[in-house]
Amino acid sequence: MPVEFVGLIATRPGSEASTFTPGPVVDRDFTRRFARAHEDADFDRVLIGYSSGSVDNIQVAAYAAAHTERLGYLVAHRPGVVFPTVAARYFSTLDHFTAGRVAIHIITGGSDVEQRRDGDYLDKDERYDRTDEYLEVVRRTWTATEPFSHHGRYYQLDDHLSGVLPVQQPHLPIYFGGSSEAAYRVGGRHADVFALWGEPLAETAQQIAAVNAAAAAAGRTTPPRISVSFRPILGPTEELAWERAHRILASTKENVGKAAAYFKEFRGFGNDRNAPKNVGSQRLLAAAAKGELHDRALWTPLAAAIGGGGNSTALVGTPETVAAALLDYVDIGVTTLLIRGYDPYDDAIDYGRHLIPLVREEVARRDRGEAARRDAIAPVSAALAAAPGGSA
Known part of the structure; x- marks a missing residue:
């Protein structure tokens, strides 16, 4: 099964490891070049993040899509900010203008501080309950061919029928x-792709099992596909890759005050940075506490340096080493790899030149081998089935 690569674009340069340079919050030229760099690098999609202080990511997706031909857009969306029928029409309309290149990434919200900036005062468990109902209404809006009503705990509506259904049928992909257990429960029910941050292989396998169990409990016969996020740090040799990794760590620590401001403005960790309330960040910090290096190439000090703030664990090494590490995750059931760098623009180009082709080629080789194996045993199976008293 082909692996999906997802990158990330923003409207201005910068990362936790660099000082933000003065400039417009929305740099149209940079946004256009950033999207095109990912398309040229053979990414399937790019994520566009969301926070209470960031630019409107739906408009960013529309702008970037107008300047690319193939690249897909994974638009982060927080339930509760707008009414679900309105959100459904937003994304259906965007799906038309992008010719079916849009997916929606649901982020229920792990920080009470960040949620309240947009007027949301529900606690975490209630937010997940609301997300469950929200997605029920959104999916029905995308698929209904006759007016429907909904009377739930959080949303009430009568006789709604959208005049714009998605290009993608039956609905846009839901990431x-x-x-948390609540995330597994709701995502296990609704998600086409369940997204995790980059943890060691054993812990990731445990999370995949939890997602699959939640999907089965929700009555699904096919579980969500799994995405895992990393920050690859490449070098032409192992030594140079590790030298670069330690330079990035040093600059991140030096800029930790600026990084905290970055989180506060754009990612919503704010005052929670040193004691994150969301389980994902707690898990990253727990992995970092166990040791700096895990498995083949997973390096955790950067996650610790920024307080477990989001996708922050690195995979360090040559392209061959990092490709092998990514394939280790494919081997345990991961189908989507979200990769972005600490030097976001240049790293996206390097991933396209040196990393993505290695992974795609190996996955394709494995798929060809599996197809050949199936073809080889098919005549034997058919003969057994045709034999008297036989069965396939």
């Missing part, structure tokens, strides 16, 4: 992020 879902979270690491």
